[in-house]
Amino acid sequence: MSNLSRVEPFGDGFVSAMCPELILFAGMLALILIPNLGKGTFRIPGTQIRLPWLLGGQRFKITSDPRLPSWLATITLTAAFLNVLYIFSQGLDRTLIVTDSGKELLLINGFSRLFELIFFGALALASLASMNRLQVHGIGSKVSESELYNNRRQADFYILMVTCALGMSVVALAQDLFVLFIGLELASFSTYVLVAFLKESKVGAESGMKYFIVGSVASGVGLYGLSMLYLWAGSLQFSVLSVAFAESGTTALPLIGIGFVLVGFGFKVSAVPFHFAAPDAYAGATSPVAGVLATASKAMGMLGLVRMLLIVAAPESSDGSAIWLVCLGAIAAITMTWGNLAALGSDNPKRMLAYSSVAHAGYMLAALTAVGAWNWDATVSGDASAAAVAVMTALLLHLVVLVAFKLGAFLVLSVLESDGGASRLSSLGGLAKREPLLAVAMFIFMISLAGVPPMAGFLSKLLVIMGIVRVAVGDMGAEIADGGIYAIGDLHWVWWLALLMVLNSAISMFYYLRVGVVMFFEEPEEGREGPLPAGWQVRTAILACVLVTLLVGVAGDSLIRLCEMAAQSLNYEW
Amino acid sequence: MQDWISLPLVGFPLIASVILLAFVSRTDAKMRERLVGPVRMACLVFSLVLLMVTTGMFFQYFGDISWEGISFNSYEYYKQYSWIESLGIHWTVGLDALSFPMVWLTTFLLPVTIIATWNEKNGAMYFPILLAMGGALIGVFVALDLFMFYVFWELTLIPMFFLILVWGGADRKYASQKFFIYTFTASVVMLLGLITLYFFQDPGNPLDYAGTMTGRSFDIPSITQHAFAENSEGWYLGANIQKVLFAMLMLGFLVKLPAVPFHTWLPDAHVQAPTGGSMLLAGVMLKMGAYGMFRLPLSLFPHALEYFQLVLMTIGMISLVWGAIVCLGQTNLKKMVAYSSVSHMGVILIGIATMQPMGWAAALFMMFAHGIISPMLFAVCGAFKHHYHSMEIGAMRGMAKHSPWIATSMMFSWMASLGLPLLAGFVAELMMLIALWYFLVAEGWSVFWMVGPALVLAVTAAYYLWSMQRTIFEGGDETQPPESLHGEPVPDLASPEKLAMLILAAFTILFGVMPWIGLDMMHDWTKQIFEGLIMPILGDFNGGV
Incomplete structure (x- = not known):
């Protein structure tokens, strides 16, 4: 592990450490400026001399192209994604951005880099796919007024995509609750607008409103929690808070504060009972945006939970487990069961995917519970600590591969939406006849979501279950070898979470398979027999998702190693 | 010795089918119609190559292998490649007298199924899926790594799901989903059992795999060896945990077998599945359950096996009796055959539960014999359905007159299934009865209990003969073709179907007259497993006959 270098903002090494974020920032500026470049001139006051200064006026042909923002955003996000990949290939850096007064602002290590990878990858795919979802009309030739307005909005949409990525990566890096909150709100507000972007449609406006109100209430509660933590510790620094927690974290004030903060992040991961807005938001948003909510936004929420629970609030109770353990375990159990049961009864594929995403949140919370069941500390030797790292690895891997198959499923729905709607399960009818490859891709995503080998979803779910079981078994294996005698009841109770998880996987089979049955089996809806609208961009994105789903499923070793490295870097001096 | 041979055995059909499917799915309907011939021929050639390879393996063409004399927990063609290093997952393969007959059976049934369902609709997609099914099944049998x-195990579900869903009968949607979810639920419970077992390994000793995240291994041979060492000193993992893990693993295998009361998916799946699907499902897929029992719970947890012996015996008896009784009441030909499978799987379970070498050999041979006979049963059912558009037993009468080929095949396969001497099924049933006798004597129970299974064999004869009488012989007006044909010409088997029937019949006779071809290695292996595993751990129990 390389040494931690402390860098001040804009000091030496700042640019190389913050390169992906700077790319995003540059891309954001470009998105604002470039569509405004034109033949605008500036008249020197008092003279007739006009100097061309390129802003405003009649736009150049290339800058007036409404497709430009989408390409700019996709290229920016892809560049940021590739940059992070490059950093991974070069070996990880560990950099702490501090203010001149010594306050820690941002920490760049394997853990945060992995989350950047998730965020940028998901948003790049979504923005690529959005090119076909938000159609551009009347390029170059005479454009009607409504078309013109519609085209102008293109820039708004893609700027928000980039700011969303920027906010999320700030959350990933933050070492201070204030910075974290700023990043969280930047990302949240971007998603509120993105969800409500189709304001002309009734569902779009309604879902945007619902998502905004519930989301801002959750944020407000979270902010209140932050203020309580500040009141208690006098600082918002993670490092200060965690030390204070280890000393006196079991008093009422910090616990209530943490509890409130959890509400804010619980909304982001759509854990029961904070999930009620999620199905509406997913159903009303365009499918690529819904995909972002279900993958990147969820990863951001998980990230926040990991930071708050494992870094800040992980003092031991008497048996070596964290104090929030039982509470989180109960939420995990309820979340996965509720999500799956609700998904069983939903006829709208997007709502179904939303509830399946709730169920997946439950699986991940179960993993987090298992981490909390043992001392999350590298200095503690033995299998328990290694087990915690293993669960964390599984959690990270699940978040990474979720981008492939969950987002991929939403992108398939996005193609159907361009065809006239994907709000009923029957909209998928006859997809196998209309476009066989798309149906096969959707089927792969579905069985990957369900966790059927040899898909990536199986590997990640298996790792989660394995991690939980490993924590539950702990050192019992070695002790049995030494003559210890145990019963199944002696296992840590998180083992029952694993059992609940496999049973839930079986329940989830019902609705995932139903999608396959409808696609391969039922006739298309009336008037929708023809081929699907063209668009190579979204199909490219889907192809990428399929490839990742299959490749990770059969040869996921290097990705597991990557996640393991990230998990260890979280553990190793946060 | 060509120890890499199992790699192409698994990979070749899977990759070939993926390539064929990818190719075919890009063509339009007209082109697909034209592609049926070449694709079918390609699949047939592929599967024949596989059959030649496995047959060559049997005749020691690939290396000097003695199939008799493989001791417990040692494997031929053993090979290990690294797969997912970080978790200690390897591509570990190997064959012993337990798995090799199953592998051969799979490769034998593949070409036969292709021939028997030569004219299946949408063939350009159908035959590659059969091939994929074969690859996945071979993978199950050669795998010596829990993960693999x-x-x-789960991969086999996907092609079968599609076979039922796309090529199935009227109620195929319900049947395919029930099949998938039922077996998937059981397998995930089994998976949790496997994972719990995995983590109960002592990470240090003796399974230390440096460089893995878990310090443990999925390697079945080393787990088995370790479990054996621990078991001989007492209960491996302790009595309570061993019992729970045994139950969890057995649940997965009992549902697959299937044993009463977990059998309800089978009749639905069979009735709706296309003929080819049924043939592979009954022929090989059900055997996965019995195979898994031998490979994992029986080898790892002999103490728990002894503890649950009577439970298994009871389940086996109930399956045998219940399956047979339900058969009596069936009016659907295919459903009757499906329930007869349940009954025969009960024989396997009883054989295992006797805990006699003879019983285990009977179970192994039953797996093999039923794997040849039941595809023929379903091929006959398929032909019946195909030619008479009905599955009702009473719908067609006097078939011997109209279609002698179907009638003869039906009669032959029915006889084979009910255990006529000199046919393959008889050997296994006889061995089971002898083993049961030994068991009763050793337990000191009344031999009167033998009446049960013997009576069931009589019931089996009853429903088979009865159904035969109502379809083949008895007829109102024998000169009139049946009503369900609506005046179409009277059909009989097409030539490929005839060929498939002849092959299956020939092998049924072959293994009935000369059972030692397969039985020797099975019997030898059970002897080895008793000498190497059961006796050292459980002592001279049950009289050790």
Whole structure:
């Protein structure tokens, strides 16, 4: 592990450490400026001399192209994604951005880099796919007024995509609750607008409103929690808070504060009972945006939970487990069961995917519970600590591969939406006849979501279950070898979470398979027999998702190693 | 010795089918119609190559292998490649007298199924899926790594799901989903059992795999060896945990077998599945359950096996009796055959539960014999359905007159299934009865209990003969073709179907007259497993006959 270098903002090494974020920032500026470049001139006051200064006026042909923002955003996000990949290939850096007064602002290590990878990858795919979802009309030739307005909005949409990525990566890096909150709100507000972007449609406006109100209430509660933590510790620094927690974290004030903060992040991961807005938001948003909510936004929420629970609030109770353990375990159990049961009864594929995403949140919370069941500390030797790292690895891997198959499923729905709607399960009818490859891709995503080998979803779910079981078994294996005698009841109770998880996987089979049955089996809806609208961009994105789903499923070793490295870097001096 | 041979055995059909499917799915309907011939021929050639390879393996063409004399927990063609290093997952393969007959059976049934369902609709997609099914099944049988085993175990569900869903009967949607979810639920419970077992290994000793995240291994041979060492000193993992893990693993296998009361998916799946699907499902897929029992719970947890012996015996008896009784009441030909499978799987379970070498050999041979006979049963059912558009037993009478080929095949396969001497099924049933006798004597129970299974064999004869009488012989006006044909010409088997029937019949006779071809290695292996595993751990129990 390389040494931690402390860098001040804009000091030496700042640019190389913050390169992906700077790319995003540059891309954001470009998105604002470039569509405004034109033949605008500036008249020197008092003279007739006009100097061309390129802003405003009649736009150049290339800058007036409404497709430009989408390409700019996709290229920016892809560049940021590739940059992070490059950093991974070069070996990880560990950099702490501090203010001149010594306050820690941002920490760049394997853990945060992995989350950047998730965020940028998901948003790049979504923005690529959005090119076909938000159609551009009347390029170059005479454009009607409504078309013109519609085209102008293109820039708004893609700027928000980039700011969303920027906010999320700030959350990933933050070492201070204030910075974290700023990043969280930047990302949240971007998603509120993105969800409500189709304001002309009734569902779009309604879902945007619902998502905004519930989301801002959750944020407000979270902010209140932050203020309580500040009141208690006098600082918002993670490092200060965690030390204070280890000393006196079991008093009422910090616990209530943490509890409130959890509400804010619980909304982001759509854990029961904070999930009620999620199905509406997913159903009303365009499918690529819904995909972002279900993958990147969820990863951001998980990230926040990991930071708050494992870094800040992980003092031991008497048996070596964290104090929030039982509470989180109960939420995990309820979340996965509720999500799956609700998904069983939903006829709208997007709502179904939303509830399946709730169920997946439950699986991940179960993993987090298992981490909390043992001392999350590298200095503690033995299998328990290694087990915690293993669960964390599984959690990270699940978040990474979720981008492939969950987002991929939403992108398939996005193609159907361009065809006239994907709000009923029957909209998928006859997809196998209309476009066989798309149906096969959707089927792969579905069985990957369900966790059927040899898909990536199986590997990640298996790792989660394995991690939980490993924590539950702990050192019992070695002790049995030494003559210890145990019963199944002696296992840590998180083992029952694993059992609940496999049973839930079986329940989830019902609705995932139903999608396959409808696609391969039922006739298309009336008037929708023809081929699907063209668009190579979204199909490219889907192809990428399929490839990742299959490749990770059969040869996921290097990705597991990557996640393991990230998990260890979280553990190793946060 | 060509120890890499199992790699192409699994990979070749899977990759070939993926390539064929990818190719075919890009063509339009007209082109697909034209592609049926070449694709079918390609699949047939592929599967024949596989059959030649496995047959060559039997005749020691690939290396000097003695199939008799493989001791417990040692494997031929053993090979290990690294797969997912970080978790200690390897591509570990190997064959012993337990798995090799199953592998051969799979490769034998593949070409036969292709021939028997030569004219299946949408063939350009159908035959590659059969091939994929074969690859996945071979994968299950050669796998010696828990992860790999589970992956192929679940992988078999996907092609079978599509076979039922796309080519199935009227109620195929319900049947395919029930099939998938039922077996998937059981397998995930089994998976949790496998994972719990995995983590109960002592990470240090003796399974230390440096460089893995878990310090443990999915390697079945080393787990088995370790479990054996621990078991001989007492209960491996302790009595309570061993019992729970045994129950969890057995649940997965009992549902697959299937045993009463977990059998309800089978009749639905069979009735709706296309003929080819049924043939592979009954022929090989059900055997996965019995195979898994031998490979994992029986080898790892002999103490728990002894503890649950009577439970298994009871389940086996109930399956045998219940399956047979339900058969009596069936009016649907295919459903009757499906329930007869349940009954025969009960024989396997009883054989295992006797805990006699003879009983285990009977179970192994039953797996093999039923794997040849039941595809023929379903091929006959398929032909009946195909030619008479009905599955009702009473719908067609006097078939011997109209279609002698179907009638003869039906009669032959029915006889084979009910256990006529000199046919393959008889050997296994006889061995089971002898083993049961030994068991009763050793337990000191009344031999009167033998009446049960013997009576069931009589019931089996009853429903088979009865159904035969109502379809083949008895007829109102024998000169009139049946009503369900609506005046179409009277059909009989097409030539490929005839060929398939002849092959299956020939092998049924072959293994009935000369059972030692397969039985020797099975019997030898059970002897080895009793000498190497059961006796050292459980002592001279049951009289050790």
